[in-house]
Amino acid sequence: MDTSFASDVAIVTPWYPSRHRPFLGAFVEATVQATAPRQGSMLVYHCDEWAGPYPAADDAAMTRAHHALLPRTLRPRPVAGGAALLHVPVLLPLGLSYAEIADRHAETLRAALSGGTLDAPVVHAHVGLPGGWAALRNARPGARVFVTEHATFLDAVLAQPEARRRYDELLHRCAGFFAVGRAVRDPLVEAFPHHAERISIMPNPVSFRTERATPVTELRRWLFVGGLIPRKGVRRLLEAFALCHREDPTLTLTMVGEGALLRPLQARSAELGLADAVRFTGAVAPEEALRLMREHDLLVHPSQFETFGMTVVEAVAAGMPVLVTRCHGPEETLAGIEAATAEFVAVEDDPSSLAEGFRRLRARFRDGLALAEARRSLEGRYGYDAVAAAHHRAWYPEAGTTAPVQEGTAQPVP
Amino acid sequence: MTGRNVLFLALGGDRQRVVIQDAARVVAEGGRAVVVIDDVSVWPTPRRFSSRVRVLELAALQEAAMPAKVARKVLYRLPRRLFGLAGRLPLLSWSARVGTAYEKRVAQVIDERLFTPTYRWLRGDNRHRLVRRLVLRKTAFDVVVVCDPPSIPLAARLAERRSVAERITYDLAGHRPLDDEPAAAPHR
Numbered sequence: 251m252d253t254s255f256a257s258d259v260a261i262v263t264p265w266y267p268s269r270h271r272p273f274l275g276a277f278v279e280a281t282v283q284a285t286a287p288r289q290g291s292m293l294v295y296h297c298d299e300w301a302g303p304y305p306a307a308d309d310a311a312m313t314r315a316h317h318a319l320l321p322r323t324l325r326p327r328p329v330a331g332g333a334a335l336l337h338v339p340v341l342l343p344l345g346l347s348y349a350e351i352a353d354r355h356a357e358t359l360r361a362a363l364s365g366g367t368l369d370a371p372v373v374h375a376h377v378g379l380p381g382g383w384a385a386l387r388n389a390r391p392g393a394r395v396f397v398t399e400h401a402t403f404l405d406a407v408l409a410q411p412e413a414r415r416r417y418d419e420l421l422h423r424c425a426g427f428f429a430v431g432r433a434v435r436d437p438l439v440e441a442f443p444h445h446a447e448r449i450s451i452m453p454n455p456v457s458f459r460t461e462r463a464t465p466v467t468e469l470r471r472w473l474f475v476g477g478l479i480p481r482k483g484v485r486r487l488l489e490a491f492a493l494c495h496r497e498d499p500t501l502t503l504t505m506v507g508e509g510a511l512l513r514p515l516q517a518r519s520a521e522l523g524l525a526d527a528v529r530f531t532g533a534v535a536p537e538e539a540l541r542l543m544r545e546h547d548l549l550v551h552p553s554q555f556e557t558f559g560m561t562v563v564e565a566v567a568a569g570m571p572v573l574v575t576r577c578h579g580p581e582e583t584l585a586g587i588e589a590a591t592a593e594f595v596a597v598e599d600d601p602s603s604l605a606e607g608f609r610r611l612r613a614r615f616r617d618g619l620a621l622a623e624a625r626r627s628l629e630g631r632y633g634y635d636a637v638a639a640a641h642h643r644a645w646y647p648e649a650g651t652t653a654p655v656q657e658g659t660a661q662p663v664p
Numbered sequence: 665m666t667g668r669n670v671l672f673l674a675l676g677g678d679r680q681r682v683v684i685q686d687a688a689r690v691v692a693e694g695g696r697a698v699v700v701i702d703d704v705s706v707w708p709t710p711r712r713f714s715s716r717v718r719v720l721e722l723a724a725l726q727e728a729a730m731p732a733k734v735a736r737k738v739l740y741r742l743p744r745r746l747f748g749l750a751g752r753l754p755l756l757s758w759s760a761r762v763g764t765a766y767e768k769r770v771a772q773v774i775d776e777r778l779f780t781p782t783y784r785w786l787r788g789d790n791r792h793r794l795v796r797r798l799v800l801r802k803t804a805f806d807v808v809v810v811c812d813p814p815s816i817p818l819a820a821r822l823a824e825r826r827s828v829a830e831r832i833t834y835d836l837a838g839h840r841p842l843d844d845e846p847a848a849a850p851h852r
Contacts, residue, residue, distance in 0.1 A: 269682045269837065300813050302678060312813045315820035319810070322823065323833050337835035341813050 286331030394425035428452030433578035455637035478509035483552030489601035543568035591624035676812030792821035
């Protein structure tokens, strides 16, 4: 099979929504959807991590066989925005360091390319280690490599000396490096002050193309979208909902996502007598999550840490207010429109403070929020046109500003 | 993927939800789905496979292999027949008890301690031969999906035959019938 896949832009990413993990990397898919239509061609290399507790001997045999098999299995399939995607599984036995994981990605991508290089003048990778590293090691001579960092686990990566060394090299050699927000940029600048001027901010794009059929008239139908894991504050959410449900039994909560806490949450929901009020949908595709947003009244996002907090912006795009923690990303994305659409609460375990936040937001909603105004404001910052134009300017600086740029739109700024 | 015959190699059982759904979709669209698994016990919900999906456990395939059949005949069936004949003779009514004791203390011990280990040692990893003989020869598959890392060495051995190699994929969604154009060209 021919493994020469020429394209104008190659995207290298460990995260992209798939059948197995429909949530993972929805923001990468959104970026592809936003930016691909401006390019002649875009090819996404989804370096999908297949991790497992395999013994070293099995791992060696599996990796050998995998590298031999991989080039023959690659068949591009159409994805968002008219781009094409190649699925490149990366085998990861448990216990590898971040540097080893990055090397695995680079080696697997090279095997997929039959030892060749990424046939594109522009390569944009997501996640510094492993995506950026794999892109850098496989880009063709003269290609410009860009990287967007989204990772919430950056501190763990930078705590490992070998991973930190690779990150330093990545920052040194790439043509452009973007963080999705200050929560990502600040620790990178602190770790690599000599690269401070190279690290810009490039937000994730969010689709504002579909409006909800009817505006929110009351805050009754709560929605959570995200992983059912401790970092997302889902236990606190359920307890806070129980407190509010006691005061207003018409309230409902839909929890969209899956994770280790699914069963404990289901059990707790039954224990609280909320089986009829709380619905667990499991993982759904990103477009289905957006549809659900347009059918609910309020997004509750009690996360402990977010680098960007895409669902919060998506909720505003879906015309709903948000009850959200000060978990870094959302303070930045909602800056200037907090009063119009959001109620912030502290990151803590106490459900009563979250419940109190709901009561405040509900009272403010009755007095009137400015949801449409907030939506327009965020579209200018994070809409597909704005973020795609910013990417285009970064990828082709010599072309000047060829795309329409609105006031206050996303820009890769130092 | 209308009417396609799809072989799923799912020895690791890592992506059970997707394998079960994809196999169900294949048969719903008029195709045939065969799922090869290693050990049924790592599939906590084997009954969730559509009834029209054929699930094959490798251990069962190995049982069906010729050496195992011969061993069973020599160790169990022939002696059972002899003890059966002996039981018809006068004064030999104890033959049933002796036969049971033989199977438990002799045949089973030889089988488990001598035959099976020796057979495994001699045959090496023969799973690809079993799958070829007992699955691929009986059905023409349009696609062979590698579902998890433990299935990769088996897929690589199967891919030694060109007819299989060009049908192997890690991504059923990206696979199209061989006589079609590629699913998507990188140039739009």
